[in-house]
Amino acid sequence: MNSLGAxxxxxxxxxxxxxxxxxxxxxxSIGFSSIFPFxxxxxxxxxxxxxxxxxxxxxxxxxxxxxxxxVASPFWGxxxxxxxxxxxxxxxxxxxxxxxxxxxxxxxxxELVLLRTIxxxxxxxxxxxxxxxxxxxxxxxxGYAMGLLQVGMGLGVGLGPVIGGxxxxxxxxxxxxxxxxxxxxxxxxxxxxxxxxxxxxPAPGAEGRxxxxxxxxxxxxxxxxxxxTYSLRFLxxxxxxxxxxxxxxxxxxxxxxAGRVNIFTGLVIGAAxxxxxxxxxxxxxxxxxxGHRPIVILASLLGFLSFLLQxxxxxxxxxxxLQVFAGIAHGGVVTGVSALLARYTACGEEGAxxxxxxxxxxxxxxxAPMVGVxxxxxxxxxxxxxxxxxxxxxxxxxxxxxxxxxxxxxPSDTAIR
Numbered sequence: 001m002n003s004l005g006a007x008x009x010x011x012x013x014x015x016x017x018x019x020x021x022x023x024x025x026x027x028x029s030i031g032f033s034s035i036f037p038f039x040x041x042x043x044x045x046x047x048x049x050x051x052x053x054x055x056x057x058x059x060x061x062x063x064x065x066x067x068x069x070x071v072a073s074p075f076w077g078x079x080x081x082x083x084x085x086x087x088x089x090x091x092x093x094x095x096x097x098x099x100x101x102x103x104x105x106x107x108x109x110x111e112l113v114l115l116r117t118i119x120x121x122x123x124x125x126x127x128x129x130x131x132x133x134x135x136x137x138x139x140x141x142x143g144y145a146m147g148l149l150q151v152g153m154g155l156g157v158g159l160g161p162v163i164g165g166x167x168x169x170x171x172x173x174x175x176x177x178x179x180x181x182x183x184x185x186x187x188x189x190x191x192x193x194x195x196x197x198x199x200x201x202p203a204p205g206a207e208g209r210x211x212x213x214x215x216x217x218x219x220x221x222x223x224x225x226x227x228x229t230y231s232l233r234f235l236x237x238x239x240x241x242x243x244x245x246x247x248x249x250x251x252x253x254x255x256x257x258a259g260r261v262n263i264f265t266g267l268v269i270g271a272a273x274x275x276x277x278x279x280x281x282x283x284x285x286x287x288x289x290x291g292h293r294p295i296v297i298l299a300s301l302l303g304f305l306s307f308l309l310q311x312x313x314x315x316x317x318x319x320x321x322l323q324v325f326a327g328i329a330h331g332g333v334v335t336g337v338s339a340l341l342a343r344y345t346a347c348g349e350e351g352a353x354x355x356x357x358x359x360x361x362x363x364x365x366x367x368a369p370m371v372g373v374x375x376x377x378x379x380x381x382x383x384x385x386x387x388x389x390x391x392x393x394x395x396x397x398x399x400x401x402x403x404x405x406x407x408x409x410x411p412s413d414t415a416i417r
Contacts, residue, residue, distance in 0.1 A: 013196070014136045018145050020194045021089075021129050022152040024187040028093060028125045029156020031100065031183035034164025035176060042112070042173045049108040057109040061116050063366055068120030070362035073127055077355015078216060084199040085132035085351055086191065093188035095122035101181030104174040120362070126153065127358025132197070134342045135350040143292055146338035147284025150331065154277025158270055216352050225344040226353075228402035229337055230360050232296065235395040236333045237364035239303065239388045242372040244269075250381045255316040264316055268323050275327035276334070283332040284339065292336040292343070297399045299332025303392035311385035333395070340403070 035042075040058040048057060080088040099119045106112045129149060137145040167176045221227055243250070248265050255264055287295045306325040313319040338357070345353045375384050 014138065014141075017136045017195050017197075018133055018148060020190060021133050022148045024089075024093070024190055025125070025129055025149050025152035026156040026159075027183050027187040027190075028096070029153045030160040030163060031156075031180040031187070032096070032123075032125075033157045033160030034167070034180050034183075035100075035103075037161045037165045038168045038173055038176070043109045045173065046106060046109045046112060048110065050110055052110070054109060057113060059369075060113045061109075063369070064113055065116040065120040066362045066366040068117045069124055070120075070359045070366060072121045073124050073359040073362060074217065074352070074355045076124055077127060077131060077351040077353070077358070080128065080131050080351025080355065081216075081349060082351075084197055085128065085135050086195055086197040086199070088128040088351065089125065089132050089191050089195075090188050092123045092125040092128045093184050093191065096125065097181045097184035097188065099123070100177050100184060104177035104181075124355075124358050126361075127354045130338060130357070131350040131354040132195070134338075134354065135347075136197070139342060139347075140288055142342040143284035143287040143335060143339040144281065145284070146342075147281035147331075147335045149338075150280035150284075150335055151277045154273050154280070158273050158277075161266075216349070217356065220345055220349060220353055220356065223344055223346075225340065225402070225404045228398055229340045229344060230357065231398060231402075232300075232333065232395050233337050233357060234360050234364050235391050235398075236303075236330065236337065237361045238368045238371070239307070239391050240330060241365050241368035242375075242388050242391075243384050245369045245373050246376045246381050246384055249376075250384075251316065251319075253381065254313065254319055264320075268320055271320060272323045272327035272330070275324045276331035279328045279331035280335045284335045287336055287339055291405065292339045293399065293403045293405065295332050296336035296340070296403070297396050299329045299336065300392050300396035300399060303329030303333065304389050304396060307385050307389035307392060311382045311389065329392070344404075 039061055043058045043061055044054045048054060076088055076091070096119065099115055099122060103112060103115050106115065130146070133145050133149060134142060164176045164180070167179050221230075247268065248261050251264050251268065252261050255261065283295050283299065303326055306322045306329060310319055310322045310326070313322060338354075341353050341357060342350070371387075372384050375387050
């Protein structure tokens with residue numbers, strides 16, 4: 001009875017942590033995404049004090065945050081394995097609350113760019129949440145857990161722009177930052193009181209000392225399947241942002257009504273995000289039973305087919321339907337990759353593993369808009385979707401050839417310093 005009681009208590013504990021983190025993932029995603037619709041307009045309203053063009057500053061507001069997050073995420077992840085993953089989640093949420101609140105008081109676009117850069121250095125809630133959940137959930141349930149986290153994020157990204165746009169229209173741009181900061185602070189408070197992490201730093205290695213950042217990252221990257229899995233993350237993230245800058249222009253070609261372009265573009269993004277979120281749990285559960293490797297391969301092939309057909313689409317509704325299938329493919333890949341990282345790496349390394357993962361995702365988000373626009377300028381708008389199809393085909397071939405069958409989690413005997 002005692003052993004059964006302990007097992008039930010353990011199951012209740014990780015489920016509680018998972019459900020709280022899904023809720024907080026949704027709240028933080030609402031907060032961060034709520035400023036996206038009007039951020040370029042906010043930049044233009046602030047103006048420049050250095051003579052830089054507002055178009056350039058509008059681009060920097062997005063790219064500088066992704067770049068600085070790419071640099072900082074591996075270090076935060078490594079520190080999570082030494083100090084605790086819950087602490088890193090709170091750092092990201094409370095730090096984000098402070099920085100987003102300060103953005104309401106900036107006096108120029110350059111100050112906003114600076115705060116966005118610092119935001120990238122301090123935040124990173126997705127990687128921190130993934131690490132915390134992966135460290136608490138049984139390895140055979142990681143697909144289900146990562147799928148639920150994707151649902152939370154997808155729900156937040158879908159609602160955030162609507163809420164942010166409504167607040168900005170009703171009360172002004174600065175008021176939206178107050179709301180965003182409050183949401184992030186609320187999520188941090190929920191994690192502080194609701195999540196219990198019994199964290200014990202891993203014991204020193206055979207030589208009686210903790211390994212360095214570089215040794216720890218090398219240990220992770222040389223594990224079987226990890227480098228290929230990170231490459232899949234990069235390809236998937238690259239595809240998801242590749243076409244975003246040219247999407248309104250392509251939509252205008254399809255619907256031939258300038259007055260409906262913004263509505264149609266929002267519908268396309270929302271439908272793709274919703275399908276990805278809904279199917280993430282399905283693919284996560286299925287992968288836990290059958291293995292995540294075949295899920296990633298099949299989802300990548302679905303992505304290849306959907307984007308190839310998008311490059312040939314001649315009507316808006318056909319394109320919208322194909323974007324729904326692209327979202328389903330993304331849901332399978334993103335959940336499968338997150339689960340495989342947990343399967344291929346050792347217990348105790350979750351912070352470093354998902355810190356590197358977040359860095360790779362941020363790197364792809366930094367690069368993708370420039371690549372997409374360059375392809376459009378050289379080869380035309382449809383070529384961007386053709387390139388996305390080829391990237392997904394490359395992902396399917398890579399997964400087929402380079403992903404080993406998932407290994408079980410082995411305890412780690414070292415901590416990253």
